[in-house]
Amino acid sequence: MSIVAGVDFGTLSVRVSIFDSARGRLGAGVAEYPLLRKKEDPDHATQSHADHMNALALATHRALDSAGVEGGAVEAIALDTTGSSVVPVDAHLDPIDDYYLWCDHRAWKEAAEITAMARTHSLEAIDWCGGVYSSEWGFAKLLHWLRHNPHKRARFATALEHCDMVAAVLCGIDHPAAVPRSVCAMGHKWMWNARLGGLPSEEFLTAVDPLLAGVRAKLGGRYRASDAIAGHLAPTWAAKLGLRAGIPIPVGAFDAHWDAIGAGVRLGDVVNVVGTSTCIIAISDQGGLIPGVCGVVEGSVDPARTGIEAGLSATGDIFEAIARRAGATVADLSRGLEKYRGGETGLLRLVWDNGDRTVLVNPELGGITLGWRLTHTAQDELFAAIEGTAFHTRIILERMERHGVPVDRIVNGGGIPQKNPVLNQVYANVLGKPILVPKGDVTSLGSAIFAFLAAGTFRSIAEAQDALCPGYATVEPSAGDAATYAELYPIYRALYFAFGERASQAAAMGEVLPELRRIAARARGGKSAGTAAD
Numbered sequence: 001m002s003i004v005a006g007v008d009f010g011t012l013s014v015r016v017s018i019f020d021s022a023r024g025r026l027g028a029g030v031a032e033y034p035l036l037r038k039k040e041d042p043d044h045a046t047q048s049h050a051d052h053m054n055a056l057a058l059a060t061h062r063a064l065d066s067a068g069v070e071g072g073a074v075e076a077i078a079l080d081t082t083g084s085s086v087v088p089v090d091a092h093l094d095p096i097d098d099y100y101l102w103c104d105h106r107a108w109k110e111a112a113e114i115t116a117m118a119r120t121h122s123l124e125a126i127d128w129c130g131g132v133y134s135s136e137w138g139f140a141k142l143l144h145w146l147r148h149n150p151h152k153r154a155r156f157a158t159a160l161e162h163c164d165m166v167a168a169v170l171c172g173i174d175h176p177a178a179v180p181r182s183v184c185a186m187g188h189k190w191m192w193n194a195r196l197g198g199l200p201s202e203e204f205l206t207a208v209d210p211l212l213a214g215v216r217a218k219l220g221g222r223y224r225a226s227d228a229i230a231g232h233l234a235p236t237w238a239a240k241l242g243l244r245a246g247i248p249i250p251v252g253a254f255d256a257h258w259d260a261i262g263a264g265v266r267l268g269d270v271v272n273v274v275g276t277s278t279c280i281i282a283i284s285d286q287g288g289l290i291p292g293v294c295g296v297v298e299g300s301v302d303p304a305r306t307g308i309e310a311g312l313s314a315t316g317d318i319f320e321a322i323a324r325r326a327g328a329t330v331a332d333l334s335r336g337l338e339k340y341r342g343g344e345t346g347l348l349r350l351v352w353d354n355g356d357r358t359v360l361v362n363p364e365l366g367g368i369t370l371g372w373r374l375t376h377t378a379q380d381e382l383f384a385a386i387e388g389t390a391f392h393t394r395i396i397l398e399r400m401e402r403h404g405v406p407v408d409r410i411v412n413g414g415g416i417p418q419k420n421p422v423l424n425q426v427y428a429n430v431l432g433k434p435i436l437v438p439k440g441d442v443t444s445l446g447s448a449i450f451a452f453l454a455a456g457t458f459r460s461i462a463e464a465q466d467a468l469c470p471g472y473a474t475v476e477p478s479a480g481d482a483a484t485y486a487e488l489y490p491i492y493r494a495l496y497f498a499f500g501e502r503a504s505q506a507a508a509m510g511e512v513l514p515e516l517r518r519i520a521a522r523a524r525g526g527k528s529a530g531t532a533a534d
Helices: 049-067 108-120 138-148 150-155 162-171 183-189 202-208 235-241 255-262 316-325 330-334 378-402 421-431 445-455 461-468 479-500 512-523
Strands: 003-009 013-020 024-032 036-038 041-047 074-081 086-089 158-161 180-182 222-224 229-232 248-250 269-274 278-284 295-298 306-312 348-350 368-370 409-413 435-438 472-475
Touching: 003 049, 003 162, 003 255, 003 445, 013 049, 013 445, 024 049, 041 049, 049 162, 049 235, 074 162, 074 255, 074 445, 086 138, 086 162, 108 138, 108 202, 138 150, 138 158, 138 183, 138 202, 158 162, 158 183, 162 180, 162 183, 162 229, 162 248, 180 183, 183 222, 183 295, 183 306, 248 445, 255 269, 255 278, 255 306, 255 409, 255 445, 269 378, 278 378, 306 378, 316 330, 316 378, 330 378, 348 378, 348 479, 368 479, 368 512, 378 421, 378 479, 409 421, 421 435, 421 472, 421 479, 445 461, 479 512
Parallel strands: 003 074, 074 248, 180 222, 269 409, 409 435
Antiparallel strands: 003 013, 013 024, 036 041, 086 158, 229 248, 269 278, 278 306, 295 306, 348 368, 435 472
């Protein structure tokens, strides 16, 4: 029996959970931190490193109190974070500026330039990132920062992903060359590829912009998967966290990747980590290129396999925005959604409110809702948004399947499926397959599993999953609604590519709205075609 701490940094808060290898989760603590957005610039999203670390200390003490455990009993601590959340630092690893959070899209021009140059240079690394570089990723954000902060460039020593920054700080590492670099982070977001010699060449980077001269050398450090030890907890931070100095800290990773581990992902599974955004995670024994899928990386997710990541740039954020505009909460608007039939609102919603992460990889897109009538309500839009995220997920899963990724089981992980049964049912109906939902909370369980591995408690991820992961509740498709969605999906798919691709020759749109109205009337059981859901 051993006790560890698993840390999960989310978009708005950090959760620390204390786990016992035999008894499971003993307790948890949460602390929030602010997200800086700007109304005049909707692409802006930043956070403070100091806020993160203060919240980590507070959440750790709360977790220990909740678990009734002395800090000295904790044998290891592991942490995951959002990504790509990037911070520029100086030669002592002190932040020069705030994090460009994962949802900061200011670097969309830089991302387009990197994509164009990659195609000009036939850069193979871009193919492993789905063929299009994203404004959510590291090089785009770093170039944007360099361009817009000329007075700070002289201090710049390197840039770090959040998971690597936190691990380095906790280990007392204060030199860029000694920093642990997560293969998960650098492979999915920085085009690092061991088979291709690591990062893109100096020649390529300077061709994108001379400001990137020398950056490749500055992104050094120890590139490792999460079965490696980043270091050991430094005395200063042990005192702040209330833990024992010297305990091991494994190399960190992204929250969605370890959420998939906590949700019990195995070969043949796809885990939809549904939260503020959606990350779609799978593992494979054979990594192959998947156009539009934002990462196929050896050693990510499960260090012994190839990790595959795709996703939606916003999910819960869209639900929250709909509720906010209506002067309500998502919980309020969700009451009664279980009475809705598939397609009955007559609305079809393309969920690009924060751009498209996969498969178009286009941050310039915006949300579209078709079929509005005078009687529609905010609740109708919320239901249509849930349907839209399910349709978008189906597009992604079909792309993965066409390129050799098995989709034998679909697991809905993350925070939203635990409290939104309507979403799980809609996903089952749209995807036409059972949806497995973990019976218990798995947030930070993935971190705990890697902490247990660092402590030597378990011999493998699978052994730890067998001991710690909860079982699943199964949500079966409803035949009637599944049939309705089988009609709607081709319409959604056609609109997705017609509106989403600049070069598309849009098919005739004149049939779309009449078809939505016809299907809605039938779904409502013959009610007036002009009446929205009650």
